[in-house]
Amino acid sequence: MRIENDPKLDFKDVLIRPKRSTLASRSEVDVTRTLRFMHTGRTWTGFPLVAANMDVTGTMAMAGALHRHGAMVALHKHYPADALADFFAGPASANTFYSLGTTEADWEKLAAVKSRAPVHFLCIDVANGYTERFVEIVERARAENPDAVIMAGNVVTGDMTEALILAGADIVKVGIGPGSVCTTRKMTGVGYPQLSAVIECADAAHGLKGLVCADGGCTVPGDVAKAYGAGADFVMLGGMLAGHDECEGEIVRESVDGVEQPAKMIFYGMSSDTAMKKYAGGVAAYRASEGKTVEVPYRGGVDATMQEIMGGVRSMMTYIGATKLKEVPKRTTFVMVGAQLNTVFG
Ligand code: 5GP
Numbered sequence: 443m444r445i446e447n448d449p450k451l452d453f454k455d456v457l458i459r460p461k462r463s464t465l466a467s468r469s470e471v472d473v474t475r476t477l478r479f480m481h482t483g484r485t486w487t488g489f490p491l492v493a494a495n496m497d498v499t500g501t502m503a504m505a506g507a508l509h510r511h512g513a514m515v516a517l518h519k520h521y522p523a524d525a526l527a528d529f530f531a532g533p534a535s536a537n538t539f540y541s542l543g544t545t546e547a548d549w550e551k552l553a554a555v556k557s558r559a560p561v562h563f564l565c566i567d568v569a570n571g572y573t574e575r576f577v578e579i580v581e582r583a584r585a586e587n588p589d590a591v592i593m594a595g596n597v598v599t600g601d602m603t604e605a606l607i608l609a610g611a612d613i614v615k616v617g618i619g620p621g622s623v624c625t626t627r628k629m630t631g632v633g634y635p636q637l638s639a640v641i642e643c644a645d646a647a648h649g650l651k652g653l654v655c656a657d658g659g660c661t662v663p664g665d666v667a668k669a670y671g672a673g674a675d676f677v678m679l680g681g682m683l684a685g686h687d688e689c690e691g692e693i694v695r696e697s698v699d700g701v702e703q704p705a706k707m708i709f710y711g712m713s714s715d716t717a718m719k720k721y722a723g724g725v726a727a728y729r730a731s732e733g734k735t736v737e738v739p740y741r742g743g744v745d746a747t748m749q750e751i752m753g754g755v756r757s758m759m760t761y762i763g764a765t766k767l768k769e770v771p772k773r774t775t776f777v778m779v780g781a782q783l784n785t786v787f788g
Contacts, residue, residue, distance in 0.1 A: 456776040463763020479612035488512035494680035498691040530559035539565040584610025598634035600646030607652035620659030622681030623711035644673030663754025671774030686744040710735040
């Protein structure tokens with residue numbers, strides 16, 4: 443039995459220490475990055491935030507909206523090939539990941555879409571990115587898509603980050619168990635505190651000129667700021683982008699003063715009972731559900747939320763004196779805290 447006892451931290455365990463700087467205003471900071479992808483030599487410039495490829499958030503409408511902010515979306519897997527081909531022929535495709543499943547039918551669907559439109563970004567994610575079979579899938583995806591940027595995961599340690607990069611991934615997706623509708627830690631006892639996972643995987647990836655995407659666990663704009671501080675090249679959000687008009691989620695209406703209006707939206711994990719019933723006809727006997735179904739507040743259009751997130755990141759950069767997002771990890775010092783918020787008013 444081995445116990446690792448150096449501290450492993452989550453977003454809630456740290457704050458970012460302010461630093462002296464010459465920056466006068468948050469309008470002087472630039473939240474975009476230009477990233478180079480090692481296996482393709484391709485570059486991308488934008489605000490490196492990605493909407494999760496979950497049914498509710500990974501939508502074409504979300505892609506259109508986030509594209510206007512320079513951010514990205516990983517589309518969910520359930521669009522038909524025709525709709526995907528039409529979409530990838532359009533402008534938002536420059537900021538959109540195609541999510542590739544791992545069945546033969548999924549490879550055929552990708553081939554059908556690619557015969558009609560270019561697919562520049564592929565996301566291949568499984569709950570457990572530690573299997574040999576998954577490494578082989580990434581190798582096959584790289585061999586069959588030499589020009590595409592490939593994001594693969596999920597893992598939480600440096601060794602497996604390196605393995606996926608060497609197998610052909612440009613970006614490794616980091617996070618096991620931190621998600622807002624994830625019950626993996628509860629059901630299996632497996633996981634890794636997300637801030638430490640990002641720090642360790644980013645270190646491993648950057649050593650090989652690869653990139654990482656911090657996936658899951660951000661609950662407020664400050665967590666997104668901390669993820670960038672920890673070395674994340676991209677940050678993926680599910681729950682923080684749920685509840686908006688651009689989502690494909692069932693809206694729960696409530697009567698306020700006799701007038702029916704949208705109040706909540708149903709949001710669920712992709713391994714929840716809800717998702718498995720929708721796509722696989724129920725939870726298979728050999729597996730347990732590792733996701734939950736919740737109601738999130740309905741929040742209107744996603745533009746206001748994006749402004750809040752980008753505003754938070756910009757302000758963090760002013761506090762630490764970083765003019766460019768790229769400088770953020772170098773200028774970040776985390777301090778461990780016992781408590782970080784004043785909750786007196788809830
Ligand atoms: P959030 O931003 O909501 O905290 O996390 C989003 C991430 O949670 C997704 O990108 C995905 O990696 C993960 N996730 C989504 N659905 C499930 C699920 O049903 N089970 C688990 N374990 N993780 C999920």
